[in-house]
Amino acid sequence: MEIAGKSAVVTGGASGLGEATARVLAAEGVKVAIFDLNEEAGNAVAAELGGVFCKVDVTNDASVDAGFAKARAAHGQEAILVNCAGTGNAIKTAGRDRKTGDITHFPIEAFDKIVQINLVGTFRCIAKSAAGMLTLEPGENGERGAIVNTASVAAEDGQIGQAAYSASKGGVVGMTLPIARDLSSEGIRINTILPGIFNTPLLKGAPQNVLDALGAQVPFPKRLGDPAEYASLAIEMIRNSYFNGEDVRLDGSIRMAPR
Template sequence: MKLDNTISAVITGGASGLGAATARRLAAKGVKIAIFDLQEEKGEALAQELGGVFCKVNVTDEASVDAGFAKAREAIGQERILVNCAGTGNAIKTASRSKEDGSIKHFPLDAFNWIIQINLVGTFRCIAKSAAGMMTLDPTEDGDRGAIVNTASVAAEDGQIGQAAYSASKGGVVGMTLPIARDLMNEGIRVNTILPGIFNTPLLQGAPQNVKDALSASVPFPKRLGEPDEYAALATLMIENGYFNGEDVRLDGAIRMAPR
């Protein structure tokens, strides 16, 4: 897909981190940007910077997602690009024993479901609604009606202690990539997923330096945290390269996560 000012993109979780970096990289190529996020102040500021539109969207709420797409399409037209970066995590053991009194508790199911609803169901909700919109478009000269990039995690393949919900949600994103690509193959809509390793996002920027140094040292090469623009570069490549389809790609400096 040739990226220029005739192309529109929706980026979920686009107000910060990986999503914001992707928004900036696509905008630099002329793409019109719609940012879906719950962070109004950051989202509005970035949309203004990029000449795009901010839509306050909760990916777990269907009406909110529908309203977001309606606002985005009115402002910048039907998107040909969707990048799903909205997500979150938690760290709770499946079952654990208290060190204080030996009492046993299990992972609260509402906390498990919350992660699944945001990371997996929310991603699929946005894919389905965006793909339906992309199907109304004429193909570009290279045959593309659209391109979708999802965000999973290396935890989809080597989740750590306490990451049962997070790993399940991200493993689900990986698992649905190929079936969705096959669902949409006759419509000229491509679907790929990135599995980031340890990235220098707002989640980690507030961590103590010794923690960040230890995380950096655990990466085989290069021994540092990933930068959001490196994610954005891969997402852009997946969009631009018309033969990139149905793939799940780790972007992690060759790290394989230890149990903890």
């Protein structure tokens, strides 16, 4: 796909992996709309890129519909969607308090929240964006659009306390191929990136020795991933018209230990 002049929506685009991708897209001549809950950061990034910010809660139908309406009013129908909105938590399925002996379990509402944001929210944006892409005239090879999702290496080797996070990200991986098959006759492609340990706002405030220890776990290169490296792969997935239905780890060959 030739991306210059196209319109794109990047969820979670106000920071981290999403911001890095939005910046690369804009630098390549793409009109970018940022979906995020952080108004201050989102407006700042959008203004810098000459894009548009849409305050969007991916768990809410009306909010997502309003975001797409605003983005399309500004830039026209998007041909590119990059899903980076997501969150996580760390709670054991069941456990015992070492001091009191009290037994607890993972609160179901906390599990559901992660799934609603990471999995259902991602699918909500995919379905609504793909429906819009169907209105586009097909380009070279009949292509109408390209979608990139963000899963995690936790989809395949989740750690202690990551049951909800791993389930949500595993769901993103699991739905990639069937969605690619659903949309193939309409010329819309979809791929998913499984990032390893990246230097994003999720690690903001962590002491340098902790960051160094995390980086040292990576076989090579022995450091945290740079969001620009995620953006590079996302852009390749968008540009390369034979890239479809794939789930690709981007992790320096790390395989996560239980903790």
